[in-house]
Amino acid sequence: MRVGRIIKHACIVVGALITVYACVDPDTDNPGSYNEWLSGGSQTIFDNGAGAFSTAFPSMTEAHEAVHEAGDVAFEQTFVTVPSPVNPGLGPIFNNVSCTSCHINDGRGKPPVGAEQITSLLIRVSIAGEDSHGGPNPAPGFGVQLQQRSVYGKTAEAQVKITYVEKSYTFGDGESYSLRFPTYELQNPYTSLPPGLMVSPRIAPPVFGLGLLQAVAESDIVALADADDKNDDGISGKPNYVWNVLEGKRTLGRFGWKANNPTILQQSAGAYNEDMGITNFVFERETSWDQPQYDGLSDEYEVSDSLLHSVEFYIRTLAVPARRAADNVAVLAGKQIFADAKCGACHVPRLRTATDVAFREVSNQVIYPYTDLLLHDMGPDLADNRPDFDANGQEWRTSPLWGIGLTRIVNGHQNFLHDGRARTLIEAIMWHGGEAAHSKDYVRSLSRSDRDALVKFIESL
Amino acid sequence: MKNTYTKVLAVSTLMLFAACNDDNENGSSVDVTLNTAVLDDFSAAIAQATYNDLAAKTTTLYSQVLELAKDGATNTELDACRATWKSARQAWEQSESFLFGPVSTDNIDPRIDTWPVNFTDLDAQLNSDNEFTEAYIDDLEDALKGFHPIEYLIFGENGAKTAEQLSARDIEYLKGLALNLKSLTSDLDESWDPSSSGNYHTIFTTAGSGNSIYPTQAAAFEELVIAMAGICDEVANGKIGEVYAAQDPTLEESPFAKNSITDFTNNIKGVQNVYLGKYAADGRGLEDMVRAYNLGLDNDVKLKMSTAIEALGKITVPFGEAIKTQKTQVQNAIDAIKALQATLEEELLPFVKLHSN
Numbered sequence: 001m002r003v004g005r006i007i008k009h010a011c012i013v014v015g016a017l018i019t020v021y022a023c024v025d026p027d028t029d030n031p032g033s034y035n036e037w038l039s040g041g042s043q044t045i046f047d048n049g050a051g052a053f054s055t056a057f058p059s060m061t062e063a064h065e066a067v068h069e070a071g072d073v074a075f076e077q078t079f080v081t082v083p084s085p086v087n088p089g090l091g092p093i094f095n096n097v098s099c100t101s102c103h104i105n106d107g108r109g110k111p112p113v114g115a116e117q118i119t120s121l122l123i124r125v126s127i128a129g130e131d132s133h134g135g136p137n138p139a140p141g142f143g144v145q146l147q148q149r150s151v152y153g154k155t156a157e158a159q160v161k162i163t164y165v166e167k168s169y170t171f172g173d174g175e176s177y178s179l180r181f182p183t184y185e186l187q188n189p190y191t192s193l194p195p196g197l198m199v200s201p202r203i204a205p206p207v208f209g210l211g212l213l214q215a216v217a218e219s220d221i222v223a224l225a226d227a228d229d230k231n232d233d234g235i236s237g238k239p240n241y242v243w244n245v246l247e248g249k250r251t252l253g254r255f256g257w258k259a260n261n262p263t264i265l266q267q268s269a270g271a272y273n274e275d276m277g278i279t280n281f282v283f284e285r286e287t288s289w290d291q292p293q294y295d296g297l298s299d300e301y302e303v304s305d306s307l308l309h310s311v312e313f314y315i316r317t318l319a320v321p322a323r324r325a326a327d328n329v330a331v332l333a334g335k336q337i338f339a340d341a342k343c344g345a346c347h348v349p350r351l352r353t354a355t356d357v358a359f360r361e362v363s364n365q366v367i368y369p370y371t372d373l374l375l376h377d378m379g380p381d382l383a384d385n386r387p388d389f390d391a392n393g394q395e396w397r398t399s400p401l402w403g404i405g406l407t408r409i410v411n412g413h414q415n416f417l418h419d420g421r422a423r424t425l426i427e428a429i430m431w432h433g434g435e436a437a438h439s440k441d442y443v444r445s446l447s448r449s450d451r452d453a454l455v456k457f458i459e460s461l
Numbered sequence: 462m463k464n465t466y467t468k469v470l471a472v473s474t475l476m477l478f479a480a481c482n483d484d485n486e487n488g489s490s491v492d493v494t495l496n497t498a499v500l501d502d503f504s505a506a507i508a509q510a511t512y513n514d515l516a517a518k519t520t521t522l523y524s525q526v527l528e529l530a531k532d533g534a535t536n537t538e539l540d541a542c543r544a545t546w547k548s549a550r551q552a553w554e555q556s557e558s559f560l561f562g563p564v565s566t567d568n569i570d571p572r573i574d575t576w577p578v579n580f581t582d583l584d585a586q587l588n589s590d591n592e593f594t595e596a597y598i599d600d601l602e603d604a605l606k607g608f609h610p611i612e613y614l615i616f617g618e619n620g621a622k623t624a625e626q627l628s629a630r631d632i633e634y635l636k637g638l639a640l641n642l643k644s645l646t647s648d649l650d651e652s653w654d655p656s657s658s659g660n661y662h663t664i665f666t667t668a669g670s671g672n673s674i675y676p677t678q679a680a681a682f683e684e685l686v687i688a689m690a691g692i693c694d695e696v697a698n699g700k701i702g703e704v705y706a707a708q709d710p711t712l713e714e715s716p717f718a719k720n721s722i723t724d725f726t727n728n729i730k731g732v733q734n735v736y737l738g739k740y741a742a743d744g745r746g747l748e749d750m751v752r753a754y755n756l757g758l759d760n761d762v763k764l765k766m767s768t769a770i771e772a773l774g775k776i777t778v779p780f781g782e783a784i785k786t787q788k789t790q791v792q793n794a795i796d797a798i799k800a801l802q803a804t805l806e807e808e809l810l811p812f813v814k815l816h817s818n
Contacts, residue, residue, distance in 0.1 A: 081579050084581060149602070
């Protein structure tokens with residue numbers, strides 16, 4: 001989207017870099033020549049509007065820009081039922097019809113409100129045990145993901161009904177707050193649901209900045225891990241090692257709510273396949289394969305290798321919005337609270353990408369994603385109780401916080417966490433449990449103004 | 462393009478000198494009263510006016526479809542539907558110069574303007590016994606509802622459908638689609654209506670006064686200019702550029718009504734509307750801000766907008782044909798729209814940032 005903005009940014013960034021450096025005191029923690037305003041290092045952009053997540057890396061070659069643009073067009077392409085002259089191959093069962101219809105404005109999805117259709121939330125399913133690669137064990141008749149829509153003449157696998165129960169709590173200062181506990185009921189399954197079916201709802205996450213996260217050295221991520229909590233800080237941090245289809249072995253997972261995907265390419269290819277029913281060179285089979293609705297046609301790949309690569313490149317080269325108001329007094333107070341509450345033990349503010357001579361745009365950048373890309377036990381209230389490779393049923397990957405304050409303008413909502421159950425940032429914090437319980441309790445004990453400052457800080461990211 | 466780099470760098474460098482001024486974040490003069498008026502008038506004279514017009518036209522379209530459905534369709538009735546479809550389309554395409562807020566976040570855009578149409582499923586629907594109730598249509602896939610399936614049904618594959626060729630099922634489906642379009646565009650109209658709860662008018666016009674979506678007025682102005690540049694990008698690189706590069710007329714949007722060039726022109730006219738603050742009534746627009754400080758930029762933006770519109774006007778055959786037979790004109794239009802986009806991004810955007818708080 002808005003791909004043409006690429007060109008201006010080369011200059012804007014240079015200018016803004018100069019501007020930022022000219023007036024802002026260097027972060028006292030950061031004696032180096034980098035700056036925490038620039039969340040994405042040199043691939044930071046300065047768009048605070050609806051397009052904040054949709055802007056290309058500011059410093060790419062024209063050839064790279066062309067690939068990014070091709071990927072942008074493909075990201076917005078709506079697939080339809082075969083046969084069709086344009087974009088055939090949808091389904092036969094699917095969750096949505098294009099990348100952008102879940103990742104609206106390259107941003108964050110939300111659960112349906114009232115009678116709305118489910119558009120940007122999907123349900124992963126499996127039964128007890130593991131598949132041959134140590135991943136989730138596909139549910140007979142359903143696979144590892146529920147497709148709740150179908151082309152004409154086929155039947156959706158099931159419908160999803162979400163109901164919420166509100167529970168009330170109080171902060172230390174006596175102010176009350178409420179959390180809504182969701183339950184997911186699968187209705188009208190096309191065939192009987194297997195006993196012991198495990199269900200894990202996942203909201204469409206924002207897709208910007210992923211190229212920088214992919215560029216962080218594996219050793220740096222693993223160095224942050226402390227699976228047995230040897231340093232006794234109550235925070236473990238565990239890498240997930242997941243099946244890498246192209247490499248044919250398990251490698252470090254970085255993407256997805258449970259760090260269950262190793263690369264942007266596999267994540268994108270999987271989304272084409274599972275979410276839209278579009279086969280490709282990474283995932284060659286229809287999701288209905290081995291199921292009663294499989295049409296038996298051995299189709300050609302429904303998205304070409306080059307288009308899949310261009311979509312991968314598009315996502316890889318979506319830049320990160322700069323921070324806003326990072327020197328505001330309340331924001332700085334909130335930053336201190338973020339540190340005091342030890343949020344940064346998992347939401348690690350700063351990472352550095354590895355040197356990459358082949359793709360200098362992401363090479364050796366200091367970035368501020370506020371994640372360690374590791375799994376943490378988040379307690380029983382958030383648990384999906386569905387293991388995913390090395391992630392157990394209570395573990396989730398630390399979500400990056402960069403750009404989170406722009407969710408409202410980009411996506412028009414404030415729904416956070418893996419299934420969008422939190423309706424504000426403070427609710428999202430108060431859902432934390434497990435390893436994060438101490439941090440949550442710390443926030444609960446804060447005064448209203450301190451809580452507001454913490455939220456202001458997070459919104460400035 | 463090298464010269465434009467230099468210009469932006471110059472503006473950015475100016476910002477360097479300006480940025481340390483304690484009195485004002487930009488260090489340049491800001492007319493808050495005028496700026497507030499421009500934001501107010503954008504909401505009233507552009508967003509509300511355009512969406513209101515769109516909703517009125519789709520309401521007319523629905524009533525005309527009902528006429529079509531009553532005691533035998535006539536060609537006169539069908540022509541009336543086509544004319545109204547085109548005029549509703551005009552309002553919609555002009556509104557695409559400000560694709561932010563509820564139209565995007567409430568997912569209204571894909572539900573009324575998805576391309577391509579899913580013909581396979583559409584045919585299956587027409588051949589089925591399904592009852593096209595309001596709820597049933599609302600539940601359909603985006604590629605089965607909105608402007609383009611309606612276009613297909615009333616214009617036919619080559620744009621020459623007659624009333625006689627409209628089947629009973631066509632008309633049943635058309636009724637459902639027209640009602641659905643009417644109701645979605647009414648939602649859109651309401652979303653900016655100052656009297657409806659949670660409306661975007663209030664959010665947009667209170668930019669800079671404790672508003673969490675637009676913490677500053679500058680953020681609202683950025684939103685406006687980036688949206689204007691965004692539609693230029695979409696038209697130049699996507700709607701025209703992709704089809705032209707592929708030399709594939711099947712990729713064309715609005716092929717049945719042969720309305721594509723009109724669509725593109727309305728997109729750019731939408732940019733002009735926002736700049737001038739004028740749709741039906743003439744309010745204060747970005748123009749008024751720019752004219753106060755930089756007549757050269759004002760002239761440049763206006764020249765680029767009219768050049769782009771003129772360049773599109775020089776394409777004299779339907780777009781699907783033009784990509785083969787009028788390549789020069791198509792390329793000129795792409796270049797003119799890209800030039801407008803560059804001016805918006807590289808000059809107008811820094812300008813509004815400098816002259817707002």
